[in-house]
Amino acid sequence: MRITNGFAQENLIGEGGFGSVYKGALVDGRQVAVKQLKDGSGQGEREFRAEVEIISRVHHRHLVSLVGFCIAEHHRLLVYEFVSNDTLDHHLHGKGLPVLDWSKRMKIAIGSARGLSYLHEDCHPRIIHRDIKSANILLDESFEAQVADFGLAKLANDTNTHVSTRVMGTFGYLAPEYASSGKLTDRSDVYSFGVVLLELITGRKPVDISLPLGDESLVEWARPRLVHALENDELEELVDPRLENNYSKSDMLRMIEAAAACVRHSAPKRPRMVQVLRALDSDGKMPDLSNGVKFGQSTVYDSARYQSADLQNLRKMAFDSDSLCIDCGNNSSTEYLNPNRSSNYSSS
Secondary structure, three states: OOOOOOOOHHHEEEEEOOEEEEEEEOOOOOEEEEEEEOOOOHHHHHHHHHHHHHHOOOOOOOEOOEEEEEEEOOEEEEEEEOOOOOEHHHHHHOOOOOOOOHHHHHHHHHHHHHHHHHHHHHOOOEEEOOOOOHHHEEEOOOOOEEEOOOOOOEEEOOOOOOEEOOOOOEOOOOOHHHHHHOEEOHHHHHHHHHHHHHHHHHOOOOEOOOOOOOOOEHHHHHHHHHHHHHHHOOOOOOOOHHHOOOOOHHHHHHHHHHHHHHOOOOHHHOOOHHHHHHHHOOOOOOOOOOOOOOOOOOOOOOHHHHHOHHHHHHHHHHHHOOOOEOOOOOOOOOHHHOOOOOOOOOOO
C-alpha cells in the first residue's frame, strides 16, 4: 500500500485477467512493479505459487528479478524490479514507433538465449519456462533483455524429461508436439524461442489474421523461405523490409539458421538452448545445428498434423483474440504483457 501510494490509479501500469500491476518505489528509491492478483482466481493462485517457487531459484542478469511477495488474508502480490523500456513485442509490433535496428535485435536475441540457457542448463532441477514469447521479453534502456513471467514454468527432473501436463501457453508459439499431446520438454521452449527469432528476422507477428489464408501463421509462412535463404543465400523474401538492408548478412544468416533449427517439427531434432546461444553469439564459425537433418528435408514435419480438430479449434479461438492462454481459464498468464492492449505492462 505504501510503495504504490495506496494502489493509486496514476500508478496503474497494466491490467489483465490476472489482476493489475502498479508502479511503486521502495524506501531506498528502487523502482518496482507490484503485481496484484484478483481475488478468487484459482488459476491465479496456482500461477502465484509457481512463480514464487520458480523465480526464487533463479538469479541471472537476463531473467527478471523478484524483489518479494506478499500473502495477507485474500491478498496475493508479487513485487518485481521495474524494467523501464517495455517489451520486445512492443518495440517490434507497436504502432508509430521507430524501427528496431539490427544491432538491437541481435543483442536482444543473445540476451534472451542466455537467460533461457541458464534455466535449461544451470538450474537444478531444470526449469522449462512454457510461455516464451516476445511479450515476455522485457527491455531496459540499453535494450538488454530480461525474460519474464514464470507463472506457467515447470521444474523438470533429469530422470523425467517428458512431463505430462495440461497444455498452457500462447497460440502461435506452442510447439506442435506439446499442443497435440501435452508432452513437455525443454525443446518446447526452444520451439517458442525460434518463433521469437522469426519475429526478429521478419518483423511479423506469430499469428496475423489480416493476412491471406495460409500466411497468417508466421512459422508456416517462413518455412519455405528459411530453406530458400539458407540454400541460395537470398534473404530478401524473409527479412523485415523496414530494416532497409541495414544489417550484417553473416549475423542474419546465423539467426536464420538458428530459427530454422528451433522450429523443426520433431522435438528431438531441435538444438538445445545452449547450442542456439553459441550459434547466435559465435564470431564467424557457425556451430552445427543440423542434428542430422538437412534444412528442408525433415521427413517428420507434416503440415497436415496441424489441421487436427483440436488445433483447428485452437486456431479459431486464437483468431478471436491475438493472445491466447490455453486452458488458463481467464487468460491470466498471457494477456497482461501484450503491448497492444491496455493490460500491457513493461515488467512482469
